[in-house]
Amino acid sequence: MTTTTIAAPRSPRRLRGRTNTELYAWLFMRVSGVFLIVLVFGHLFVNLMVGEGINALDFAFVAGKWADPLWQVWDLLMLWLAMIHGTNGLRTVINDYAERDQVRMWLKMLLYVAAAFTIILGTLVIFTFDPCPAEAAAELLPSFCPGA
Amino acid sequence: MPKAPAGTIYRGREGMWSWVAHRVTGIGIFFFLLVHIVDTALVRVSPESYNEVIATYKTTIVGLMEVLLVAAIVFHAFNGLRIILVDFWSKGPRYQRQMLAGVGILWLVLMVPFLVRHLSHVFGG
Numbered sequence: 702m703t704t705t706t707i708a709a710p711r712s713p714r715r716l717r718g719r720t721n722t723e724l725y726a727w728l729f730m731r732v733s734g735v736f737l738i739v740l741v742f743g744h745l746f747v748n749l750m751v752g753e754g755i756n757a758l759d760f761a762f763v764a765g766k767w768a769d770p771l772w773q774v775w776d777l778l779m780l781w782l783a784m785i786h787g788t789n790g791l792r793t794v795i796n797d798y799a800e801r802d803q804v805r806m807w808l809k810m811l812l813y814v815a816a817a818f819t820i821i822l823g824t825l826v827i828f829t830f831d832p833c834p835a836e837a838a839a840e841l842l843p844s845f846c847p848g849a
Numbered sequence: 850m851p852k853a854p855a856g857t858i859y860r861g862r863e864g865m866w867s868w869v870a871h872r873v874t875g876i877g878i879f880f881f882l883l884v885h886i887v888d889t890a891l892v893r894v895s896p897e898s899y900n901e902v903i904a905t906y907k908t909t910i911v912g913l914m915e916v917l918l919v920a921a922i923v924f925h926a927f928n929g930l931r932i933i934l935v936d937f938w939s940k941g942p943r944y945q946r947q948m949l950a951g952v953g954i955l956w957l958v959l960m961v962p963f964l965v966r967h968l969s970h971v972f973g974g
């Protein structure tokens with residue numbers, strides 16, 4: 702005779718090997734969302750509304766912004782929060798629509814590789830940025846560079 | 850995994866459609882962001898290559914795509930706030946419809962000045 706083991710009623714979920722990862726992911730979407738409103742709206746306002754808007758954007762504009770530690774921290778936070786928020790959002794979307802196990806697994810792998818690549822790339826750019834590269838034409842540089 | 854019959858509509862109405870719009874805008878913003886991080890990384894290559902890629906952002910076609918992008922972000926942001934209020938505010942679920950109307954109003958209040966300003970940059974040079 703085969704016996705089926707049935708968990709005792711009301712036994713705590715943890716005993717069945719469950720974790721709270723999904724709860725933390727759910728919470729992160731909401732907390733990061735609140736921060737992103739400030740970060741993204743501030744970014745759009747300064748880059749598209751102030752002064753000449755889109756027409757003012759060039760290397761010197763970016764260099765001028767990143768000369769200020771405030772904008773370095775701003776952009777770094779925005780990069781990490783938006784990428785993790787978006788990646789977690791896309792994870793949900795993939796889980797919803799990709800029904801075959803293999804397809805779902807590979808789509809998520811692709812997503813995580815793309816996310817890690819862009820986060821690392823963006824972080825390196827912010828930290829290693831040189832506003833006055835020696836070999837560049839002086840008229841393309843921000844006004845605080847020696848030759849400009 | 851159980852399979853839903855194709856072409857079903859979950860209850861319809863504003864609750865479902867705001868969810869669809871939130872999902873579509875979130876996916877769209879994500880893929881723009883991937884491209885945007887890579888194009889910004891060109892500041893690390895040379896001022897010339899960055900200025901070259903950013904010049905495409907100033908063309909009329911891309912300028913109009915930026916309107917779509919900002920419209921998507923503003924909707925996603927305010928509707929995201931609505932989702933948060935539905936989840937955490939005790940009266941949130943009861944007022945979700947009114948809050949969606951609020952999302953629409955705030956969206957208009959931000960989009961009108963943005964459109965005036967951005968389109969004058971795109972078309973005014």
Ligand code: HEM
Nearest residue numbers: 730734737738783787790791793872875876878879926929
């Ligand atoms: C600007 C402020 C933002 C706020 C307030 C916000 C808020 C939210 C919230 C509350 C969710 C709900 C997730 C759930 O239902 O559990 C969500 C989902 C999502 N967000 Fe955002 N978000 C913002 C910006 C962004 C950005 C910049 C991106 C792209 C990089 C993004 C991409 C997504 C995606 C892909 C989803 C998943 C949609 C789904 O599951 O249907 N969001 N957002």
